[in-house]
Amino acid sequence: xxxxxxxxxxxxxxxxxxxxxxxxxxxxxxxxxxxxxxxxxxxxxxxxxxxxxxxxxxxxxxxxxxxxxxxxxxxxxxxxxxxxxxxxxxxxxxxxxxxxxxxxxxxxxxxxxxxxxxxxxxxxxxxxxxxxxxxxxxxxxxxxxxxxxxxxxxxxxxxxxxxxxxxxxxxx
Numbered sequence: 719x720x721x722x723x724x725x726x727x728x729x730x731x732x733x734x735x736x737x738x739x740x741x742x743x744x745x746x747x748x749x750x751x752x753x754x755x756x757x758x759x760x761x762x763x764x765x766x767x768x769x770x771x772x773x774x775x776x777x778x779x780x781x782x783x784x785x786x787x788x789x790x791x792x793x794x795x796x797x798x799x800x801x802x803x804x805x806x807x808x809x810x811x812x813x814x815x816x817x818x819x820x821x822x823x824x825x826x827x828x829x830x831x832x833x834x835x836x837x838x839x840x841x842x843x844x845x846x847x848x849x850x851x852x853x854x855x856x857x858x859x860x861x862x863x864x865x866x867x868x869x870x871x872x873x874x875x876x877x878x879x880x881x882x883x884x885x886x887x888x889x890x
Contacts, residue, residue: 720733720734720742720744722734722746722751723746723747724748724751724755725750727748729748733748733750734748734749735749735752779791779822787826787828789835794824794826794838797826797835797838798824798838805838805840805843806827806836806843807839807843808840808842808843810840813840813841815840816841823841824838824839824840825838825839825844827839827844827847829852
């Protein structure tokens with residue numbers, strides 16, 4: 719039995735994680751207390767947690783694919799090559815991610831409901847799909863909106879919506 723230095727309870731050795739630096743080979747706090755401390759820290763430091771996670775994902779792209787999607791980098795590459803080495807949505811040959819160089823900038827698209835992989839997208843298409851909530855109806859409505867305003871200048875829109883007073887600088 720070993721005493722936890724946080725809850726002060728005597729617990730079996732299996733209740734402690736290993737620590738080769740300590741004489742007894744165990745951490746000073748039990749697994750339960752360590753988990754509570756870690757949980758509290760994560761809740762108090764969400765920005766730091768996000769930064770650490772993103773840094774890890776950047777340094778370990780292969781592990782990120784395995785843990786999040788269950789595939790290896792070569793499998794992602796095979797999917798990408800099968801769709802012609804271009805974005806599966808817009809056909810662009812450039813991933814467009816502003817902070818990531820090379821093939822890791824391409825986004826593995828998946829259905830959030832089923833978890834099934836749909837293809838590989840460029841950064842912009844992945845963002846658009848995500849902001850639309852993977853909703854085909856939202857994307858069709860957005861496309862219809864853009865098409866209905868194609869070539870329409872600001873003056874026509876001002877007249878169309880009766881916003882002349884705003885265009886003249888009058889208070890709303």
